[in-house]
Amino acid sequence: MKRYTYITLLVFTLIFFSCGEKQTESTEEKSDTNFIELTQEQFQKNELTLGKPEKITFSEEFEVTGMVDVPPKNRSSVTSYFDGYVSHTDLLVGDKVEKGDLLVKLKNPDFIKMQQNYVEALSNLNYLTSEFDRKKTLYEDQIIAQKVFQSTKNQYLNAKAQLAAAEEQIRLMNLNPQEIEKGNFTSELNILAPISGKISKLNVAQGKFIGKSEMIMEILDVDHIHLELDVFEKDLMKIQKGDSLRFEIPEISEESYLAYLRLIGAEINEDRKVRIHAHPSDRENKFTVGMFVNAYFDTDRKKRFALPESAFTEVDETTYILELVEQSDTTYKFKKVGVKSTAPQNGFKPILNTETINLDSKYLTKGVFDMVTITN
The missing domain is CATH 2.40.50.100 (RNA polymerase II/Efflux pump adaptor protein, barrel-sandwich hybrid domain)
Structure with missing residues (x-):
C-alpha cells in the first residue's frame, strides 16, 4: 500500500513541475511578442526609417456644405x-x-x-x-x-x-x-x-x-464668385469673420482649395442653420456657379507630440508604435508600445498619452504594420 502511495506522489510531482515549466515557457513566449528584433540587412532592405516625436499643430475639424454662387449684383x-x-x-x-x-x-x-x-x-x-x-x-x-x-x-x-x-x-x-x-x-x-x-x-x-x-x-459675372455655406447652430460660435477654411468640389476632384470667411448671416433658418459667405483665396476662374461644395473649418488649434501616420498600426483594436530599445552594428530591437491617438492631419497622428512613452526615444516610422502583424 505504501509502495502505491509513493508512486502516485512521484507522478503528481513530475506532472506539477512539468506544468510549471510549460507555464513559464508560455509566459516568456508571450512576453517576447512585445519585442521585435531585426537585422541590419532586414532594416535596410525594407527601407525602414526612424524618427522622434515632434510637436505638430492639430485642430478639431467640422464640415459644412453649400455651393458656388455669385452676389446678387453680379447676376443679371x-x-x-x-x-x-x-x-x-x-x-x-x-x-x-x-x-x-x-x-x-x-x-x-x-x-x-x-x-x-x-x-x-x-x-x-x-x-x-x-x-x-x-x-x-x-x-x-x-x-x-x-x-x-x-x-x-x-x-x-x-x-x-x-x-x-x-x-x-x-x-x-x-x-x-x-x-x-x-x-x-x-x-x-x-x-x-x-x-x-x-x-x-x-x-x-x-x-x-x-x-x-x-x-x-x-x-x-463669374469674376466675383463666392461660396454660400450653411453652418449648424451648434457650430456657429466656433467661427468668426476672417477665419480660413478649405473646401472641395467632390463631384469633379479630390483637390482642396483655400478660402476665408467674409460674412456671417444674421438669422437661423428653420433647419437650425446660418448662411455664411466665403471667398476663395485663389481668384482664378476654376469654378462654375452651382457647383456643390464640402467645406472644412479648423478650430481649437493645439500643439501635440506626433509621429508620421505610417508609424502607427492597429492590432486587436489597440494602436501601437514601435520604440527602438536597443541598437547594435548588426541588429535593431523594438518594443511594442500601446498609445492613444486620433485621426491623422497633414500626414501626422498625435500621441495623446505622452506620459506613457519616452519622448527622447526613436520610433519606427515606416513598415510598422508589417513588423507588428508578423509577430502576432
Missing part, C-alpha cells in the same frame, strides 16, 4: 420694358459679353407710334412755350385777364410733362431722342448687356414674342 436677369418679336440674336449659353454689348433686337410696329408721340409732344411744347411767353407778356401788361394766362400756363406745363414722359420712354427703348427729332424712326429696339459676364440662361429664338418683364436671358 435681362428683360425688356416693351413687348416685341425677336428679330436678331446670335448668342449662346456660355458666350462672354461686355457691359453695353448688343444682346437681342426686338421688333414691334408700336415702337414707331411711341417715337411719333415723342415728336408730337416736342412740337406741341414748342408751340405752347411761345404761346406761354406771349401771354405772359400780355398779362404783365394787364392786357389779358389772369384766367386766360393761367389756362395757357397749365397747357404749357402739361405739354412739358408729356414731353418728359415721352423722352424717358424713348431712352428706355435705348434710342437717341436727337435722332428721333430728325425723323429717323425705327421699328426695332436694342437690348443691351447691363453687366459684363457669361450667358448662363437663354430664352430667345428668332421670331419669338417676348412680353415685357419676361426674362430674355441671364448673365453671370
Whole structure:
C-alpha cells in the first residue's frame, strides 16, 4: 500500500513541475511578442526609417456644405420694358459679353407710334412755350385777364410733362431722342448687356414674342464668385469673420482649395442653420456657379507630440508604435508600445498619452504594420 502511495506522489510531482515549466515557457513566449528584433540587412532592405516625436499643430475639424454662387449684383436677369418679336440674336449659353454689348433686337410696329408721340409732344411744347411767353407778356401788361394766362400756363406745363414722359420712354427703348427729332424712326429696339459676364440662361429664338418683364436671358459675372455655406447652430460660435477654411468640389476632384470667411448671416433658418459667405483665396476662374461644395473649418488649434501616420498600426483594436530599445552594428530591437491617438492631419497622428512613452526615444516610422502583424 505504501509502495502505491509513493508512486502516485512521484507522478503528481513530475506532472506539477512539468506544468510549471510549460507555464513559464508560455509566459516568456508571450512576453517576447512585445519585442521585435531585426537585422541590419532586414532594416535596410525594407527601407525602414526612424524618427522622434515632434510637436505638430492639430485642430478639431467640422464640415459644412453649400455651393458656388455669385452676389446678387453680379447676376443679371435681362428683360425688356416693351413687348416685341425677336428679330436678331446670335448668342449662346456660355458666350462672354461686355457691359453695353448688343444682346437681342426686338421688333414691334408700336415702337414707331411711341417715337411719333415723342415728336408730337416736342412740337406741341414748342408751340405752347411761345404761346406761354406771349401771354405772359400780355398779362404783365394787364392786357389779358389772369384766367386766360393761367389756362395757357397749365397747357404749357402739361405739354412739358408729356414731353418728359415721352423722352424717358424713348431712352428706355435705348434710342437717341436727337435722332428721333430728325425723323429717323425705327421699328426695332436694342437690348443691351447691363453687366459684363457669361450667358448662363437663354430664352430667345428668332421670331419669338417676348412680353415685357419676361426674362430674355441671364448673365453671370463669374469674376466675383463666392461660396454660400450653411453652418449648424451648434457650430456657429466656433467661427468668426476672417477665419480660413478649405473646401472641395467632390463631384469633379479630390483637390482642396483655400478660402476665408467674409460674412456671417444674421438669422437661423428653420433647419437650425446660418448662411455664411466665403471667398476663395485663389481668384482664378476654376469654378462654375452651382457647383456643390464640402467645406472644412479648423478650430481649437493645439500643439501635440506626433509621429508620421505610417508609424502607427492597429492590432486587436489597440494602436501601437514601435520604440527602438536597443541598437547594435548588426541588429535593431523594438518594443511594442500601446498609445492613444486620433485621426491623422497633414500626414501626422498625435500621441495623446505622452506620459506613457519616452519622448527622447526613436520610433519606427515606416513598415510598422508589417513588423507588428508578423509577430502576432
